[in-house]
Amino acid sequence: MVEPEARIRPFKAKDEKEVRFLIGKTAMEGLASANIKTILNPVSVSVWILLASLFIQYMQWWPNANSGVMGYLSLILPFGSAAVPIILFSDWNNRQYFDQFSDRVLREPDMLEFGNYYSKSPASGLWILEFDNRIVGLIAVDASVNSAAKNKKRKTSDTAVIRHVYVDEPYRAIGIQKDLIDFALQKVFTADTVVQSIKTTSSPLRAYVEKALTEAGFRFEGVAEKAGLLKWKVSKRVLTRDGWMKLFHRPVFSPYSPPSPRSEQCKKIPVLFSTPSAKPSTHKPRNTRFPGLHSRLQQVMGRYPFKNLEYRTARLRVSAPASLPIEVAMDSVDTLFEDSGSTLETIQFLKALVTAISSRPKPSRLILHICSPSKILPLIVSTSFSPSITHLIAHPPVLITHLAEEYMTPPPPLSPDVKFWGLFIPISERNRDTESLIFGPGGDGSGGHSEMVVEAIVRGGQDVSGRRKAAERFLEGWDLDQSRPVPLSQLRTLASIWKRKVVTEEAAPHSAQDILFNLHLTPSQQESRAQVPLPYAHQGHIFTQPAAGAILYDPDSADDIDDDDPDEDLDI
Known part of the structure; x- marks a missing residue:
């Protein structure tokens, strides 16, 4: 049996009739909820019981x-x-508002032709949620200048508007609407950096949409209008780009703050190349009629296809002029690598990014966040990928304390550089040893301190004369509470290492004070000792000065000494 497929796709021309029906249904679906809330209101229940009692009494x-x-x-x-x-009274009074609201929705300019309207801006879109080749939901976001902006020369407005959100009732219990909204937010904010906020409206009459918007980070901005007999508040909600990035993207770790964007020497245009989060969804399927639907949708919405994002081309689509520097941050290279499934394609994409950024004026840079251990990390830190790089590695302070206590090797300058790095590098690369220091017996756990030690490896820098320097390696502290770098000596968790212990050496007691007998001599004993003859070999002899040295030789019979023939070569 073939398992039904769930996916999110763009709008097609063949969907127009069904999409119009669903949008009209969306405009009127709040009427049923309003009638139920009105009938079950305590006042309505009291009136109902009173009328029934009067009728029974009369009859x-x-x-x-x-x-x-x-x-x-x-x-x-x-x-x-x-x-x-x-029931008739509730429906009569509630229907007036929803008829007017439905009339406004159906007269909106996007209802004329969906395809052309939502193609005016790259950040606009009408996406269809499809399950088993059947439309079960939709979402429409309008980012064209006609929706909010006054400047009609631009194609994209800085404020987008969610016009329509709908999910069939059997699918709402498993939280698909939340995934559908997350998908649309990802598309809008990454399609064009001009979009800075997304606005929409919600009401308690469509509770599933209001809850999904709240979970997506939309905050209350005010009351747009009041609906129905009981005057339910229709809320205006807004989500900014900064709020979306904080809620749905892992932060990029960079201990060294970038230059201020207000600086005239560094007018940077930040660009975000986000990868989908690998964090599993918190929604749990509760509808047994559609088993496994949410997990299949999560595969579609949580991980976008590698080729569909055009990672192969690696083109930087930014609105900033080519003369200005840019800063590109990628929050998860590991997720990018998992989505691509190919080390070569991932490196080619990142290399293309580096090439594009290098063509920009300085101080343009690429910031990558990688979890260790990673298969792709050795390739990125190699010189073939980039000759200049700043590699920052976060370590727990307990690792420095462990080296100082167990190996008697505190960080420089308290110990020689060669000795410290010879121990620090191999131990820090053993992840199991580091984890045992944190989570093992006596460890502080993951939430113990708000400080960390950052190992910085800088390659490709230049000195004052402009000559390229060799790779440098050093340690810096990082205060998470204040979000700034600090020297290691100022870290509270390492205070015990930097305290110098002054040891005062006291004079040891004389050994003679601890014995029970006397070692001193009396005067008579000293006199007797002086009279004892010493065992010298020449004691009492007087030595004279020896004569000068001389050689005495007695010739024998074989010696024939003749001054006329010293070498005895003549027969004389």
Whole structure:
């Protein structure tokens, strides 16, 4: 049996008839909720009971105790009759608002032709949620200049508007509407950096949409209007780009703050190349009629296809002029690598990014966030990828404390550089040892401190004369509470290492004070010792000065010394 497929796709011309029907249904679906809330209101229930009681009293239909249970069946007619006028009254008064609201929605300019209207801006779109080749939901976001902006020369407005959101009722229990909204937000904010906020409206009459918008980060901005007989508030909600990035993107770790954007020397245009978060969804399927639907939708919406995002081209689509520097931040290279499934394609894409950024004026840079251990990290830190790089590695302070206590090797300058780095590098690369220091017996756990130690490796820098320097490696502290770098000596968790212990050496007691007998000599004993003869070999002899050295030789019979023939070569 083939498992049904769930996906989110753009609008097609063949969907126009069904999409129009769903949008009209969306405009009127709040009427049923308004009628139910009105009928179940305590005032309505009290009026209903009062009318039924008056009807029973007038008709004398009170149940007879002698008739038993069957006698109470006579109450069905008066109570049912009393509910009819309340239902009609509620629907009559609530329908007026929803008829007007539906008329406004159907007269909006996007209803003329969906394809052309939502193609005016790259950030606009009408996306269809499809399951088993059947449309079960939709969302439409309008970012064209006609929606909010006054400057009609631009194609994209700085404020987008969510015009329509709808999900079939059987699918709402598993939270698909939240995934549909997240998908649209990702598309809008990454399609064009001009969009700075997204606005929409919500009401308690469509509780599933209002809850999904709240979870997506939309905050209350005011009351747009009041709907229905009980005047339910239709809220205006807004989500800014900064709020979306904080809520749905892991922060990029960079201990060194970038230059101020107000600086005249560095007018940077920030660009975000976001990768989909690999964090699993918190929604749990509760509808047993559609088992596994949410997990299949999560695969579509949580991880976008690698090729569909055009990662192969690696083109920087920014509105900033080519003469200005830019800063590109990618919050998860590991997710990019998992989505691509190919090390070569990932490196080619990142290399293309580096090439494009290098063509920009300085100080343009690319910031990558990678979790360790990673298969792709050795390729990125290699010189073939980029000759200049700043590699920042976060370490727990307990690692420095461990080296200082167990190996008697505190960080420089308290110990030599060669000795410290010879221990620090191999131990820090063993992730199991580091995790055991944090999560093992006696460890502080993941939430112990608000400080960290950052290992910085800088390659490709230049000195004052302009000559390229060799790679440098050093340690810096980072205060998470203040979000700024600090020297290691100012970290509270390492204070015990930098305290110098002054040891005062006291004179040791003389060994003679601890023995029980006397080692000193009396005067008579010293005199007797002086009279003892010493065992010298020449004691008492007087030595004279020895004569000068001389050689004494007695010739034998074989010696024939002749001054006329010293070498004895003549026969004389």
